[in-house]
Amino acid sequence: MNVLRKKYKLAPGTQVREEDFGLLFYHRDGPRLFWVSCGRLLESRFFSGEIPLEQWLREKASQTPVPESRLLSLAKTLDQLKEKGVIVDC
Amino acid sequence: MIAKAAQQGLSAPVNVTWEITSRCNLSCCHCLSDAGVASPGELSREECRQIVDQLAAIKVFQINIGGGEPFLREDFPDFLSYALAKGLVTCVSTNGTLMDDALARWLSALKMLYLQVSLDGATPEVNDRIRGEGTYAVILEGVASLARHGVPFSINTVLTRLNFPQLDTLRKMAKGYGAELRVSRFRPSGRGKESKEWLAPDKDQLEAFADWLAAHDLVRTGDSFFCLASEARRRKGLDMCGAAKMTCCLSPVGEVYPCAFLQEESFLAGRIRDNTLKDLWDHSSILNQLRNLQVKSCETCSRFENCRGGCPAVAYHSYRDIHAPDPECLMNLRNREGWRNSFAKGMKNGAVRIS
Numbered sequence: 001m002n003v004l005r006k007k008y009k010l011a012p013g014t015q016v017r018e019e020d021f022g023l024l025f026y027h028r029d030g031p032r033l034f035w036v037s038c039g040r041l042l043e044s045r046f047f048s049g050e051i052p053l054e055q056w057l058r059e060k061a062s063q064t065p066v067p068e069s070r071l072l073s074l075a076k077t078l079d080q081l082k083e084k085g086v087i088v089d090c
Numbered sequence: 091m092i093a094k095a096a097q098q099g100l101s102a103p104v105n106v107t108w109e110i111t112s113r114c115n116l117s118c119c120h121c122l123s124d125a126g127v128a129s130p131g132e133l134s135r136e137e138c139r140q141i142v143d144q145l146a147a148i149k150v151f152q153i154n155i156g157g158g159e160p161f162l163r164e165d166f167p168d169f170l171s172y173a174l175a176k177g178l179v180t181c182v183s184t185n186g187t188l189m190d191d192a193l194a195r196w197l198s199a200l201k202m203l204y205l206q207v208s209l210d211g212a213t214p215e216v217n218d219r220i221r222g223e224g225t226y227a228v229i230l231e232g233v234a235s236l237a238r239h240g241v242p243f244s245i246n247t248v249l250t251r252l253n254f255p256q257l258d259t260l261r262k263m264a265k266g267y268g269a270e271l272r273v274s275r276f277r278p279s280g281r282g283k284e285s286k287e288w289l290a291p292d293k294d295q296l297e298a299f300a301d302w303l304a305a306h307d308l309v310r311t312g313d314s315f316f317c318l319a320s321e322a323r324r325r326k327g328l329d330m331c332g333a334a335k336m337t338c339c340l341s342p343v344g345e346v347y348p349c350a351f352l353q354e355e356s357f358l359a360g361r362i363r364d365n366t367l368k369d370l371w372d373h374s375s376i377l378n379q380l381r382n383l384q385v386k387s388c389e390t391c392s393r394f395e396n397c398r399g400g401c402p403a404v405a406y407h408s409y410r411d412i413h414a415p416d417p418e419c420l421m422n423l424r425n426r427e428g429w430r431n432s433f434a435k436g437m438k439n440g441a442v443r444i445s
Contacts, residue, residue, distance in 0.1 A: 015177070017102070017149040021095045026104065026151040028179045028202060033104065035095065 003075045004057070006089045009049030014086050016044045025086050034086055036077055041066065049090045053078065096335035097381050102371060104336040105152035106145060107350045110138070110169070112342045114158045116185050118210070118221045120248055120289055122351055124280040125158040132342040135165040139172055141340070141362060146176040148368050156183040156350070158342065167196065174202050181206065183246065187225065189232030194239040205243035206272060207233055212259035216252045220289070237267040244272040244310065251288070254295045257302060261309060272310040273303075275418075278407040279351045293423050300420055317400035317419035330398045334380035338371065346370050348380045351403035380412075388415045 010016060013028040022038035036042070046056050057071055081087045111132055114125035133141070145153065153173060160166050160182055173180050179202045186207040197203060207229065211217030214226035221229070236243045245264040247253060253260070257273070264271040278286040291299065300318045303309065316330060333349035340346055344362040347353045359374035371377065385399025399405075400416020408417050415422055 015149070015151050017151075019095065019101055020098065024100065024104075026179075028152075031152060031179065 003079060004054035005052050006078075007049050007052050008047055008078060008082070008087045008089050010047050011085050011088050016047060018044055025081065027086055032084075034081060034084070036081070038074060038077070041070070041074060047087060096330070096332075099372070099378070099381055100336065102148040102150050102368065103338050104150070104332075105154055106150055106367075107154045107156065107337060107339040109156050109158060109340065109342050109350065110160050110166070111158040111163050113162045114185070115162060115187060116159070116222050116225060118185075118208075118281070119285040120210075120220060120250065120276060120280075120282045122277060122280040122282055123156075123158065123353070128158075129342045133344050135168065137344070137363070138165075138169050141344075141367070142169075142173045142176050142178065144362075144367050146178060148371075150178065152179040152181065154181045154183065159185050159188065161188045161193070170200065170203065174200055178202075180204070183208065184232075185221070185225075186229040186232035186236075189235050191235050191238065194235040194241055197236075197241045198239040203242070205236065205241060206246040207236070207243055207269075208246050208248075209233070209260070209263075210247055210250065211253045212256035212263055216256060219252060220248075220250065233267050233269070237269070244270045246272045246274055248274045248276050249291050249295075249299060250276055251291050251295065254291055254299065257299075261306065270308060270310055272312065273315070274312060275315055275401070275404075277351045277401070277404055279353070279403060283407065296418055297420070297423055317397045317416045331380075331383075331401055333402065334377040338367075338377065340367075346374070348377060349403060351401075352406065383412060385413055385415055391421055393419075393421060 011027070015026045016023055018024075021035070023036040023042055023044065025034040025036065026032070027034070041057075041060055053075065057066065057074075060066060078087065082089060109123055111128055112123060112125050113128040114121070117126060161184055163169070170180060170182070181204040183206045186209070189207075197205070208221070209217060209226075209229050210220040211226065217226040217229070218224065233243075233245065245260065245267070247257075247260055249257075257271075261271045276282060276286075276290050278290065282289075296318065299315075303311065303315060303318065331349075333352065338346055338348055338359065339350045339353065340362065341353060345353070346359040346362060346367065347357050348359065357376055359377050360370040362370070380402065383399065383402060385405075388394050388397075388399040397416070397419060400419045402412040404416050404418060405414040406412045408414070
């Protein structure tokens with residue numbers, strides 16, 4: 001799956017912070033908020049643009065097994081965030 | 091998911107409304123803060139900087155600066171530069187009367203800064219009755235300076251009985267300056283308590299405004315009108331009261347409240363001179379109460395999952411009870427008599443209930 005090889009970083013104007021439910025993104029245009037219910041599967045440091053999603057998830061899965069369906073759903077969420085201009089791949 | 095997460099409490103506010111001074115050179119008859127002279131013991135420049143450090147550390151995304159008139163503080167440019175350097179998106183509400191080319195030029199160089207200039211009518215007759223004699227012309231001079239220097243701003247209008255018929259003109263005026271129109275809700279707090287009777291929009295106007303909003307997608311409302319907005323519009327933004335869930339309010343002397351419209355002793359979460367904002371946000375009982383506010387009489391309403399009872403501040407200022415339904419929500423407007431009768435039955439005259 002191509003998306004798994006992607007690295008992501010925050011788009012200009014976006015900030016993110018960790019919450020109990022997952023990640024809360026803020027984009028200054030609007031401003032808009034994006035709520036991503038991912039628990040600790042993604043963390044704000046993932047969006048440094050340095051770690052491919054596949055590697056990140058492999059490391060996460062080594063700590064706690066993650067069902068395939070959850071991974072697919074996460075990849076889809078990242079794609080949606082990209083479409084909305086919240087993150088960019090690099 | 092949003093409602094549940096917000097009720098459980100975020101790690102920090104998404105934004106903080108910060109009334110940085112009570113001092114104001116105008117005396118608008120609906121001013122929520124009853125602004126005029128500076129409050130004794132307003133936060134010093136150094137205290138403001140320390141608070142900015144706190145907000146940045148807990149990842150508050152945005153601060154909404156108001157007052158009073160922020161630009162009356164001599165240290166305000168320094169404050170702005172500092173907050174922006176710390177990465178806080180900053181929105182400043184100003185009455186626009188101190189804006190000139192020199193200030194606008196300086197502001198134009200700042201990134202992540204947004205301004206809201208208050209204008210409450212499309213004609214001097216309407217605006218000046220609310221904001222004071224001669225203000226219309228001065229405000230528009232300030233607006234023109236901002237437009238000339240490319241500073242991003244919106245024109246903010248508090249919806250009133252007088253300016254409701256001028257909304258279309260106000261929207262066109264804003265567009266003419268390259269700005270958006272933002273419409274805020276009249277709330278009967280501060281001097282709004284006194285002017286409510288003659289200035290608050292009436293029932294028919296509010297209903298018509300709901301339709302107008304639905305037809306004007308680009309007009310912003312902040313979180314003012316979630317109780318009135320169409321389903322399509324509500325899905326685009328926050329659909330419930332953000333007080334204590336997404337936001338809180340910091341007064342000129344460092345008191346923390348759930349929102350700018352609930353700045354009364356009963357709603358005081360604490361003082362930032364005695365506690366950190368993080369401590370107050372996590373542990374204040376009044377903020378927790380607001381997060382779990384139940385408006386029982388609204389729970390059977392088809393719109394309840396979205397609006398959760400509407401604006402507690404309007405309910406409080408109308409009925410001294412934050413558990414009361416928002417009297418100006420669309421459902422209550424359309425069934426006003428039935429609702430008023432059923433609510434009145436369970437309500438003691440003059441009762442105050444916050445818990």
